[in-house]
Amino acid sequence: MNTRKTVKKKLVLKKSVRNFFTRVLITTIIFLIGMILVKSDQGAKNLILENVYSNNLEFTKIKEIYQKYFGNILSIDQLAIKEQSVFKEQLSYQKANAYLDGVKLTVDDNYMVPVLESGIVIFMGERDGYGNTVVIEQIDGIDVYYSNISTDGVTLYDYVEKGSLLGEAKDKTLYLVFQKDGEYLDYKEYI
Numbered sequence: 001m002n003t004r005k006t007v008k009k010k011l012v013l014k015k016s017v018r019n020f021f022t023r024v025l026i027t028t029i030i031f032l033i034g035m036i037l038v039k040s041d042q043g044a045k046n047l048i049l050e051n052v053y054s055n056n057l058e059f060t061k062i063k064e065i066y067q068k069y070f071g072n073i074l075s076i077d078q079l080a081i082k083e084q085s086v087f088k089e090q091l092s093y094q095k096a097n098a099y100l101d102g103v104k105l106t107v108d109d110n111y112m113v114p115v116l117e118s119g120i121v122i123f124m125g126e127r128d129g130y131g132n133t134v135v136i137e138q139i140d141g142i143d144v145y146y147s148n149i150s151t152d153g154v155t156l157y158d159y160v161e162k163g164s165l166l167g168e169a170k171d172k173t174l175y176l177v178f179q180k181d182g183e184y185l186d187y188k189e190y191i
Contacts, residue, residue, distance in 0.1 A: 023070050089114035089163045091191055093174070100129055102145065102177030103187040111169040113149050116190065117142075118162045121154055130175045134166060142185065147175035 037044040091114055093105040107113075115136065122143070123135035130147035134154065137143050151167035154160060178185040 026070065027066075089165060091116060093191075096187075096191065098187075099175060100177075101179075101184045102175060103191065105174040105176065105191075107169050107172055107174050109172055111172070111174070112165045113146055113167055113169055113174060115160045115162055115164050115166050116144060119144075119160060121156055121158045121160060124151065124154075124156055130177075131170070133175075136160060136166075141180055142190075143179045144190075145175070145177035145179070147177070148173050 034044075038048055039045075089112070091105075092111075093107050095106040097104045117136075117138040117140065119136040119138035121134060122137045123133065125133060127133040127145070127147060130145065132149060132151070133145050133147040134149065134151055135143055135145050146166055148170050149167040150170060154166060160166065176187060176191065178187055178190050
């Protein structure tokens with residue numbers, strides 16, 4: 001009886017490893033074909049420049065396309081449920097007022113801004129009316145703009161954990177903007 005279970009486990013493991021390497025091979029071939037097209041065709045190069053460098057690169061869309069055609073190698077959503085966050089910081093503020101496309105929060109002096117949900121840093125720089133801004137594309141697909149902060153510990157395309165500290169709010173003011181698929185969302189649902 002034990003030998004049947006052992007053989008079955010080995011077969012399942014072998015099949016899983018074979019599927020993994022097949023997916024990696026297919027992904028590599030698609031990537032190489034894409035690079036050859038970019039190198040040889042100016043139209044493809046312009047398409048990549050327009051959609052990757054000019055616009056935000058949406059990692060959640062890439063994940064959805066990959067899952068549609070290749071399935072999950074490791075389910076990030078399942079890992080996120082099982083993981084225990086090391087950081088427990090939560091957003092705290094004294095006052096919230098609507099501001100431009102989001103909300104203006106009055107916070108304590110030297111307030112360290114926590115990340116509301118895990119995600120990838122997709123933008124760092126100045127935004128008109130907001131000051132220094134970090135945009136994080138959360139694992140749920142919502143882009144959150146954290147503005148009027150000084151950031152030293154993060155760089156572009158870093159993965160940041162929920163509750164980790166992003167930076168210090170300047171002048172007791174923090175601006176937050178929530179956006180999904182190009183539309184601004186009501187901040188009251190997220191803070």
